[in-house]
Amino acid sequence: MSKILAEIHQEVQGLHRTGFVDDVTMRTFDMLCLRPVKQFGAAEIRALRERENVSQPVFALYLNVSKKAVQKWERGEAQPNSAAMKLLTLV
Structure with missing residues (x-):
């Protein structure tokens, strides 16, 4: 995750903790920020x-x-x- 995206994610988590972002929106945002699974040889x-x-x-x-x-x-x-x-x- 890029530094900017990490900062945005942290801010949205703060909004979620205070009740300004609901659980569904937070889960959706979390999914968007997940690293893709790399296939390792x-x-x-x-x-x-x-x-x-x-x-x-x-x-x-x-x-x-x-x-x-x-x-x-x-x-x-x-x-x-x-x-x-x-x-x-x-x-």
């Missing part, structure tokens, strides 16, 4: 983990998956499910 997952300077077991704990899952992703034997892909997008 094996090399990208490994690079992401290495960038964070963590081992496979620690990375697995971050994502609430098994160490075997991370190993399979990095070897290209399996793909993360949609929830794990979203978490990878946020790392």
